[in-house]
Amino acid sequence: MKILVCIKQVPDMESRFKPAADGLWFDETDLAWRMNEYDEYAVEQAVQLKEQLGKEPELTVLSIGSDRVVEAIKKALAMGADRATHIQDAAAQQKDPWQIASIITAYAKDKDFDLIFTGMQSQDRGSAQVGVLVAELLGIASATTVVDFSFADGVVSVKRELEGGIKGLVSLQTPALVTCQLGLNVPRYPTLPNIMKAKKKEIEAIAVDSLLSEQAIAPTAQVYAPVRKGGGIVLEGDVGDMVQNLLGILKEKTAVVV
Amino acid sequence: MKVLLVCEYREGKLLDTSYELVAFADTLGAEKVAVLVGDEAAVPQLDAPVYLADVALCGEYNPAVHKAAVLAAVEKEQPDYIVFSHSSYGWDLAPRVAVALKVGQVTEVVGIVDGDFEVGCCNAKMRRKVKPTTARAVLTLQAGAFAAVAPQAAPRVERLEVAIDGQGLTFVGYEAAEVKVVDLTKAEVIVTAGRGVGKKDNISLIADLAKAMGGELGASRPVVDAEWVEHSHQVGTTGQSVSPKLYVACGVSGAIQHLAGMKKSDFVVAINKDKDAPIGEMADVLVVADVLQFVPVLTAQLQG
Amino acid sequence: MNFELSQDHKVLQDAVRDFVNNEIKPIAMQIDEDHAIPDELVRKMAEMGFLGSYLPEEYGGAGLDMLSYAIVIEEVSKACGSSGVLISAHTSLACGPIDTFGSHEQKQKWLTPLNTGEKIGCILLTEPDAGSDAGAVTTSYRKEGDEYVVNGSKIFITNGGYLGTGVLFATSDKSLRHKGISAFIVDLQSPGISILKNENKMGIRGTYTTAFALDDVRIPAENLLGEEGQGFKIAMDTLNGGRVGIAAQALGIAEGAFERSLDYSKERKQFGKAISELQAIQFKLADMYSRIETSKLMTYKAAWMKDAKLEYSMESALCKMLASEAATYVTKEAIQIHGGYGFICDYEVERMYRDAKITEIYEGTNEVQRVVISKQLLR
Numbered sequence: 001m002k003i004l005v006c007i008k009q010v011p012d013m014e015s016r017f018k019p020a021a022d023g024l025w026f027d028e029t030d031l032a033w034r035m036n037e038y039d040e041y042a043v044e045q046a047v048q049l050k051e052q053l054g055k056e057p058e059l060t061v062l063s064i065g066s067d068r069v070v071e072a073i074k075k076a077l078a079m080g081a082d083r084a085t086h087i088q089d090a091a092a093q094q095k096d097p098w099q100i101a102s103i104i105t106a107y108a109k110d111k112d113f114d115l116i117f118t119g120m121q122s123q124d125r126g127s128a129q130v131g132v133l134v135a136e137l138l139g140i141a142s143a144t145t146v147v148d149f150s151f152a153d154g155v156v157s158v159k160r161e162l163e164g165g166i167k168g169l170v171s172l173q174t175p176a177l178v179t180c181q182l183g184l185n186v187p188r189y190p191t192l193p194n195i196m197k198a199k200k201k202e203i204e205a206i207a208v209d210s211l212l213s214e215q216a217i218a219p220t221a222q223v224y225a226p227v228r229k230g231g232g233i234v235l236e237g238d239v240g241d242m243v244q245n246l247l248g249i250l251k252e253k254t255a256v257v258v
Numbered sequence: 259m260k261v262l263l264v265c266e267y268r269e270g271k272l273l274d275t276s277y278e279l280v281a282f283a284d285t286l287g288a289e290k291v292a293v294l295v296g297d298e299a300a301v302p303q304l305d306a307p308v309y310l311a312d313v314a315l316c317g318e319y320n321p322a323v324h325k326a327a328v329l330a331a332v333e334k335e336q337p338d339y340i341v342f343s344h345s346s347y348g349w350d351l352a353p354r355v356a357v358a359l360k361v362g363q364v365t366e367v368v369g370i371v372d373g374d375f376e377v378g379c380c381n382a383k384m385r386r387k388v389k390p391t392t393a394r395a396v397l398t399l400q401a402g403a404f405a406a407v408a409p410q411a412a413p414r415v416e417r418l419e420v421a422i423d424g425q426g427l428t429f430v431g432y433e434a435a436e437v438k439v440v441d442l443t444k445a446e447v448i449v450t451a452g453r454g455v456g457k458k459d460n461i462s463l464i465a466d467l468a469k470a471m472g473g474e475l476g477a478s479r480p481v482v483d484a485e486w487v488e489h490s491h492q493v494g495t496t497g498q499s500v501s502p503k504l505y506v507a508c509g510v511s512g513a514i515q516h517l518a519g520m521k522k523s524d525f526v527v528a529i530n531k532d533k534d535a536p537i538g539e540m541a542d543v544l545v546v547a548d549v550l551q552f553v554p555v556l557t558a559q560l561q562g
Numbered sequence: 563m564n565f566e567l568s569q570d571h572k573v574l575q576d577a578v579r580d581f582v583n584n585e586i587k588p589i590a591m592q593i594d595e596d597h598a599i600p601d602e603l604v605r606k607m608a609e610m611g612f613l614g615s616y617l618p619e620e621y622g623g624a625g626l627d628m629l630s631y632a633i634v635i636e637e638v639s640k641a642c643g644s645s646g647v648l649i650s651a652h653t654s655l656a657c658g659p660i661d662t663f664g665s666h667e668q669k670q671k672w673l674t675p676l677n678t679g680e681k682i683g684c685i686l687l688t689e690p691d692a693g694s695d696a697g698a699v700t701t702s703y704r705k706e707g708d709e710y711v712v713n714g715s716k717i718f719i720t721n722g723g724y725l726g727t728g729v730l731f732a733t734s735d736k737s738l739r740h741k742g743i744s745a746f747i748v749d750l751q752s753p754g755i756s757i758l759k760n761e762n763k764m765g766i767r768g769t770y771t772t773a774f775a776l777d778d779v780r781i782p783a784e785n786l787l788g789e790e791g792q793g794f795k796i797a798m799d800t801l802n803g804g805r806v807g808i809a810a811q812a813l814g815i816a817e818g819a820f821e822r823s824l825d826y827s828k829e830r831k832q833f834g835k836a837i838s839e840l841q842a843i844q845f846k847l848a849d850m851y852s853r854i855e856t857s858k859l860m861t862y863k864a865a866w867m868k869d870a871k872l873e874y875s876m877e878s879a880l881c882k883m884l885a886s887e888a889a890t891y892v893t894k895e896a897i898q899i900h901g902g903y904g905f906i907c908d909y910e911v912e913r914m915y916r917d918a919k920i921t922e923i924y925e926g927t928n929e930v931q932r933v934v935i936s937k938q939l940l941r
């Protein structure tokens with residue numbers, strides 16, 4: 001069995017963002033980077049599946065981006081992936097989901113992956129497209145927003161999270177792709193011995209040009225900070241003063257605090 | 259300009275969010291057509307053609323078949339935009355349609371700015387304008403970004419025949435939401451704990467404030483996922499939608515899926531140490547402070 | 563020359579940081595209040611491999627390098643100085659000498675359970691009358707058949723209360739001073755070893771600091787570490803490595819206090835503006851930061867030198883001295899920046915201030931470090 005997990009490196013969302021000089025993305029200087037949170041669930045699920053099936057499946061992790069994304073790749077290797085493919089692209093942030101999916105498809109198309117895991121979306125771009133696009137381009141079944149996963153006898157059974165706490169139960173014949181939602185599992189920490197083992201695992205590097213032939217079809221025209229609606233009152237400073245202020249406001253504006 | 263509205267149907271009913279799609283088309287001043295995999299009794303009420311594929315044959319969730327239905331409607335109507343709600347149905351189906359047509363998709367549109375589609379990015383801390391280059395485009399709309407219109411006239415229904423082939427996917431059924439231990443929908447005051455409270459032990463601080471305010475404890479999703487608080491307290495798209503008189507968000511960043519569940523609150527107070535947190539946009543009062551320091555003092559004051 | 567961490571070190575740093583933020587930071591205050599690190603946390607740290615970071619994979623270690631070890635202790639100590647020194651004393655003071663001076667059999671027997679955290683390690687060197695002057699050890703041993711019989715007492719033993727595995731120093735004849743000292747690996751559950759006391763302390767209150775009485779403790783001859791009379795050399799070599807760990811601990815404590823101070827200075831408003839807009843506060847931040855950065859450079863350099871198998875006793879003394887003095891300075895200023903709130907336990911900088919002080923004392927007081935450094939300069 002062959003498993004592929006697609007991961008992305010994104011900035012820590014608690015960072016301060018400002019537009020880049022060209023206005024087409026955010027400024028990447030001084031940001032802390034980590035694995036996209038949704039992708040951590042994807043890696044964990046793939047590793048759990050590998051553990052369930054014994055040592056037999058081969059688990060490849062793939063990421064597109066600059067040399068910096070090798071950090072995310074190494075984390076995935078330390079979590080338990082067997083090998084990695086780094087598609088080198090210093091300008092990945094300018095690619096639209098269609099291009100990213102085309103690159104992954106070009107890589108995966110003759111490799112017969114039985115299962116592909118992706119995050120349901122990335123935290124920075126939030127397009128929620130890449131997983132499904134890859135599945136459609138490869139002509140395999142896919143399910144999105146998965147919060148429960150099991151596998152037996154070539155059949156994947158998942159629960160999709162719908163609105164209002166309802167879940168949709170779906171089964172898929174392999175080959176198949178699932179996009180992982182928050183809470184699917186509890187992603188493990190890479191342990192020190194596994195970080196050491198990961199150093200010895202292969203990271204294949206492929207130049208993006210050899211895989212990409214598509215133009216962007218939904219390019220970013222501009223990135224900017226939202227205009228603050230204003231109106232709201234902002235309280236800052238001494239805790240005691242703020243509490244008094246807030247209570248004053250609540251008494252005036254709401255009927256609940258008297 | 260013509261817009262194809264992909265309406266949504268679940269457990270025998272048309273979802274109200276379908277009328278947000280109508281509002282979007284009206285904003286553009288576009289001609290509308292709709293498509294629904296559903297039944298005759300549940301077609302959207304609007305003065306436009308509605309293509310209807312029979313849910314009894316197609317199934318409520320069957321992406322390959324639903325894709326075929328949408329593509330059949332596109333074939334007949336040649337719309338400029340194909341619009342979905344950004345929901346578990348929409349974000350699942352939209353890319354399938356986009357790739358089949360090889361057109362650009364814009365995800366979770368929040369508005370139209372100078373003719374371009376505006377979407378959020380970086381957890382709503384930034385905005386992005388996206389400009390599809392293809393002749394037509396697929397869009398998904400953020401829940402609530404376009405206020406639903408009221409149902410209008412009876413539509414002109416046209417039946418669609420589609421081939422039934424799930425292509426490797428079988429829909430097994432629904433699993434009902436867990437029984438709610440607390441019903442937040444009736445609460446007048448909700449005090450919500452977000453990930454910013456730091457650890458399970460600190461939930462009691464938030465619960466104490468809720469009690470001092472005579473309200474219920476709410477929670478954001480990560481707090482529920484980490485099992486600090488039981489699921490029926492979760493507010494948001496995949497939790498409960500609430501409309502209290504007062505909503506106090508403690509250490510909640512204000513992700514759209516959370517806002518979707520609490521934006522009908524009359525008065526919102528947010529306590530967050532990050533002045534730029536998106537919750538600030540929704541809040542009537544933003545208290546820039548560490549929840550662990552602020553909340554106990556507030557609780558003590560309220561307890562007199 | 564390159565001052566960037568390698569990607570492997572960054573991955574490690576991130577992994578440790580995530581662990582610390584989720585598992586240690588939330589309970590750091592409780593560890594101080596309870597005077598105990600929960601066993602559950604010790605187990606989790608062991609599972610993470612924190613207790614055998616730079617030791618060989620062959621003996622259950624992670625096989626990483628000294629720099630990785632320093633990063634682990636630094637990150638852990640940002641949140642909790644007690645947990646930082648638990649790791650440091652265990653790894654460099656117990657695993658370290660067994661790895662450097664032990665035989666294959668000794669390593670198999672003792673190092674493996676230490677590296678996996680099954681046993682917690684400690685070093686038993688200090689005595690009531692032998693502190694800075696480690697050559698003045700009076701705990702005695704004599705050979706009887708296949709055994710050494712040890713009598714005496716040891717004090718201030720970090721991790722002692724776990725009764726795991728110790729590296730014990732004793733003398734065959736105290737008139738021989740340094741030359742009479744030998745090192746032994748000892749199972750602290752052996753008959754004759756009793757805890758006199760676990761000390762109550764100013765800082766790093768989560769760790770055990772144990773006083774032991776040793777009465778006719780019988781140690782199998784095979785537990786002799788290195789050769790007879792080599793003990794003092796083993797102690798000095800061990801402390802060289804240990805000082806990098808203590809420097810990393812001090813660095814972490816300083817960084818933890820600095821992060822809080824920086825945030826606080828931006829939040830706290832007086833006279834209508836954030837106190838970070840006052841030059842008095844800005845200068846404090848600059849001074850704090852400069853001391854942190856210099857100690858970090860020296861700590862990483864000492865670790866790098868050990869990894870490169872270079873002579874690093876000078877650098878290990880330098881980094882321990884610089885980082886510990888940075889820590890006491892930075893934590894003191896951190897309280898000042900917090901004003902009255904800094905004096906209140908909830909703000910945690912007062913704990914860091916208390917935790918910082920010991921780093922100027924143990925594993926050679928800073929006066930002793932200055933002796934080491936100046937001796938080398940004037941050699």
Ligand SMILES: Cc1cc2nc3c(=O)[nH]c(=O)nc-3n(C[C@H](O)[C@H](O)[C@H](O)COP(=O)(O)OP(=O)(O)OC[C@H]3O[C@@H](n4cnc5c(N)ncnc54)[C@H](O)[C@@H]3O)c2cc1C
Nearest residue numbers: 452453454478479494495496497509510511515531548549
């Ligand atoms: C399909 C889908 C459905 C979802 N459904 C839901 C849902 O129903 N409900 C929901 O809540 N989420 C939902 N989410 C998740 C959502 O996207 C966010 O991840 C989530 O709401 C974030 O929760 P949070 O604000 O508690 O945590 P974070 O985003 O991590 O924010 C924590 C906040 O706390 C602040 N903070 C940290 N420490 C302190 C402190 N000491 N004092 C004060 N402030 C502090 C930080 O500045 C930050 O703003 C869904 C996501 C998806 C993709």
Ligand SMILES: Cc1cc2nc3c(=O)[nH]c(=O)nc-3n(C[C@H](O)[C@H](O)[C@H](O)COP(=O)(O)OP(=O)(O)OC[C@H]3O[C@@H](n4cnc5c(N)ncnc54)[C@H](O)[C@@H]3O)c2cc1C
Nearest residue numbers: 685686687688693694718719720771923924925926927929
């Ligand atoms: C919390 C804690 C944990 C410890 N953990 C361990 C442990 O795990 N194992 C262990 O064996 N020991 C441990 N120790 C002991 C520690 O290493 C010693 O306390 C330290 O080496 C100093 O020895 P002393 O306390 O006897 O001070 P003294 O040696 O009596 O020093 C008193 C003062 O005299 C100064 N001084 C002494 N000699 C000189 C000199 N030659 N030149 C200049 N100044 C000098 C010192 O710098 C100091 O200022 C620990 C101590 C503490 C408090």
